[in-house]
Amino acid sequence: MGKKAIAEAEHFGEVEVVASSKDKNFSYIPKQYTVPTDVDYFHITTNNTIFGSQIHTDIASPVPLVADMSSDILSRPLDVSKYALIYGGCQKNMGPAGVSFVIVREDVLGHVERRIPTMLDYRTHVEHSSLYNTPPVASIFTVREVLRWVKAEGGVSEMQQRAEARAKLLYDEIDRNTLFAGTVAAEDRSLMNACFVMSAGNESKEQAFLEFVTKRNMIGLQGHRSVGGFRASMYNALALESVQELVDCMKLFEEENI
Amino acid sequence: MGKKAIAEAEHFGEVEVVASSKDKNFSYIPKQYTVPTDVDYFHITTNNTIFGSQIHTDIASPVPLVADMSSDILSRPLDVSKYALIYGGCQKNMGPAGVSFVIVREDVLGHVERRIPTMLDYRTHVEHSSLYNTPPVASIFTVREVLRWVKAEGGVSEMQQRAEARAKLLYDEIDRNTLFAGTVAAEDRSLMNACFVMSAGNESKEQAFLEFVTKRNMIGLQGHRSVGGFRASMYNALALESVQELVDCMKLFEEENI
Numbered sequence: 001m002g003k004k005a006i007a008e009a010e011h012f013g014e015v016e017v018v019a020s021s022k023d024k025n026f027s028y029i030p031k032q033y034t035v036p037t038d039v040d041y042f043h044i045t046t047n048n049t050i051f052g053s054q055i056h057t058d059i060a061s062p063v064p065l066v067a068d069m070s071s072d073i074l075s076r077p078l079d080v081s082k083y084a085l086i087y088g089g090c091q092k093n094m095g096p097a098g099v100s101f102v103i104v105r106e107d108v109l110g111h112v113e114r115r116i117p118t119m120l121d122y123r124t125h126v127e128h129s130s131l132y133n134t135p136p137v138a139s140i141f142t143v144r145e146v147l148r149w150v151k152a153e154g155g156v157s158e159m160q161q162r163a164e165a166r167a168k169l170l171y172d173e174i175d176r177n178t179l180f181a182g183t184v185a186a187e188d189r190s191l192m193n194a195c196f197v198m199s200a201g202n203e204s205k206e207q208a209f210l211e212f213v214t215k216r217n218m219i220g221l222q223g224h225r226s227v228g229g230f231r232a233s234m235y236n237a238l239a240l241e242s243v244q245e246l247v248d249c250m251k252l253f254e255e256e257n258i
Numbered sequence: 259m260g261k262k263a264i265a266e267a268e269h270f271g272e273v274e275v276v277a278s279s280k281d282k283n284f285s286y287i288p289k290q291y292t293v294p295t296d297v298d299y300f301h302i303t304t305n306n307t308i309f310g311s312q313i314h315t316d317i318a319s320p321v322p323l324v325a326d327m328s329s330d331i332l333s334r335p336l337d338v339s340k341y342a343l344i345y346g347g348c349q350k351n352m353g354p355a356g357v358s359f360v361i362v363r364e365d366v367l368g369h370v371e372r373r374i375p376t377m378l379d380y381r382t383h384v385e386h387s388s389l390y391n392t393p394p395v396a397s398i399f400t401v402r403e404v405l406r407w408v409k410a411e412g413g414v415s416e417m418q419q420r421a422e423a424r425a426k427l428l429y430d431e432i433d434r435n436t437l438f439a440g441t442v443a444a445e446d447r448s449l450m451n452a453c454f455v456m457s458a459g460n461e462s463k464e465q466a467f468l469e470f471v472t473k474r475n476m477i478g479l480q481g482h483r484s485v486g487g488f489r490a491s492m493y494n495a496l497a498l499e500s501v502q503e504l505v506d507c508m509k510l511f512e513e514e515n516i
Contacts, residue, residue: 004376011373091392098356098394115269117378118262134349136356136397 002045005068009043012114018042025227026051028185037062040111041084047072049092050224052195052231053188058082064108072192073101074150074236076160084108092192093159093236095143098136150236159236163191166234166243170194173247179205179254183227197229205257213249221246260303263326267301270372276300283485284309286443295320298369299342305330307350308482310453310489311446316340322366330450331359332408332494334418342366350450351417351494353401356394408494417494421449424492424501428452431505437463437512441485455487463515471507479504 002020009015016039019030026048035042041064047054049071056076059065064084073086074093080086085104091097102122109123118124124132150159171189174182174196181199182189198206206229213221223231232246260278267273274297277288284306293300299322305312307329314334317323322342331344332351338344343362349355360380367381376382382390408417429447432440432454439457440447456464464487471479481489490504 008376011375089392096394096396097392098397117269117375118266120375120378134347134355136354136394138354139356139394139397 002043002048002068005043005045013040021053025183026053027183029053029055029188035062039063041066041108044068045070047075047190047192049190049193049233050231051184051227052190052193053184054190054192056188056191064105071235072190074156074159075163075192077156090139090143093146095146096139099139099143162236162240163234166238166240167191167194169240169243169247170232170234173250177250177254178202178258179209180250183229192233192235194232194234195223195227195229196232197223197227202257208257209253212253213246216245216249218246218249260301260306260326263301263303271298279311283441284311285441287311287313287446293320297321299324299366302326303328305448305450307448307451307491308489309442309485310448310451311442312448312450314446314449322363329493330448332414332417333421333450335414348397348401351404353404354397357397357401359401420498421492421494424496424498425449425452427498427501427505428490428492431508435508435512436460436516437467438508441487450491450493452490452492453481453485453487454490455481460515466515467511470511471504474503474507476504476507 006015006017016036018035019033020026021028021030042061043066044055044059045068047069054072058079060082065082066085066087067083068088069086070088071092073088078086080103083103083105085102085108087102087104088100089097090099090101094101102125104122104126106126109126119133150156153159167189171182171186171194174180174194179199179202180196183195183197184190197203198209209230210222221230221232223229232243234243264273264275274294276293277291278284279286279288300319301324302313302317303326305327312330316337318340323340324343324345325341326346327344328346329350331346336344338361341361341363343360343366345360345362346358347355348357348359352359360383362380362384364384367384377391408414411417425447429440429444429452432438432452437457437460438454441453441455442448455461456467467488468480479488479490481487490501492501
């Protein structure tokens with residue numbers, strides 16, 4: 001999350017927040033901002049898992065671009081050359097919790113004079129071919145299996161098509177259904193995490209809908225407490241049929257409740 | 259390893275090396291040393307996995323005692339109250355690689371004024387009940403299963419008895435067999451990792467013995483390159499029968515080679 005990247009960077013340097021959509025409860029991706037040219041790097045979080053917004057393209061940056069892609073890596077083709085550093089946890093699209101990935105351009109390393117704990121210095125892992133510490137072999141094995149699966153299924157282009165199909169199916173229903181409303185600006189909606197609420201006037205039905213889906217064996221649909229409402233996470237592993245099940249529930253709930 | 263603990267501490271403070279057995283290639287546990295009373299803590303590594311030595315008891319310290327127990331935690335009953343901090347990786351006696359354990363006395367926390375990355379500050383994990391980051395659930399689940407197994411088998415007292423039985427079986431053979439010799443002072447030999455070499459005059463048979471055991475499906479017996487010879491790791495999960503197999507190999511090799 002960007003918030004944590006800011007807090008962490010503030011421990012060790014000056015931080016300038018270039019853009020934020022905090023003014024509207026993180027419901028859009030800021031477009032009008034200027035990245036200062038005298039900063040060391042520009043940090044973005046490409047997908048907001050809690051609020052359900054996403055940067056859908058590789059943006060331009062006048063300074064080295066650093067991206068936390070924890071929750072949308074492998075969901076679309078990526079121009080890696082536009083980034084100085086891409087990092088994230090593997091636990092969304094790449095494997096189990098307990099492994100991280102880092103894609104770093106070597107020329108951005110080694111510019112810090114401050115002492116860095118050895119394990120946190122990316123150069124350690126470059127020099128030791130990611131074998132400095134005892135590696136979590138079972139987790140890394142699982143990541144390899146996931147990568148092979150992605151490749152066998154058609155690669156990240158195929159993952160993108162599937163993500164778009166899942167997202168279209170759900171967002172279309174959110175927009176059509178009179179009982180529900182999306183929380184994020186249409187063009188910035190995340191393909192990974194769809195956030196929505198009961199529409200105006202129907203707020204009181206939230207608990208009833210949660211019970212409705214739970215009875216139909218859908219769990220974890222409750223939104224993060226800072227957003228409320230619902231959040232449907234649709235990572236690479238989710239079949240379109242599962243989204244269809246949710247959409248069917250929403251239709252049925254509408255029929256029974258209006 | 260103590261070497262790494264020293265290097266890491268030197269990044270952030272003054273380090274005084276109180277005792278080391280480097281003079282004799284780490285073949286014993288130093289006993290004659292004085293811990294200064296004006297230092298913040300005294301760090302020990304209780305089991306040396308590479309050189310095969312071990313501190314078998316809870317030692318006394320005039321200052322907070324910090325122990326890396328990566329490779330012998332759960333191998334004997336422990337007086338936890340004698341330590342300010344016990345830490346280690348779980349991958350030897352407690353579970354898979356990719357999980358760490360920390361047992362910390364709360365009163366030793368919060369004395370550092372320097373900024374610490376949030377993830378490296380133990381207070382973060384105390385405050386968040388070890389749920390600050392997305393936990394590696396599969397690995398933690400496995401740790402729970404191992405802990406249950408240890409308990410069901412009779413607890414750490416039983417683990418200690420088994421470790422002593424395995425170690426006695428192997429060290430007795432190392433001492434009896436004319437072709438082999440132990441590398442560590444008898445009283446400091448590790449119950450977890452037994453290091454030994456070909457005895458004086460028989461050094462040239464090292465490769466032959468490695469091939470001899472490999473043919474009998476024993477792998478990984480080669481010692482760390484800084485010690486040479488052989489290293490038999492005997493963690494909690496190892497059955498006495500497996501040690502007996504190795505001992506039988508040593509006897510047979512002796513019969514065929516003298």
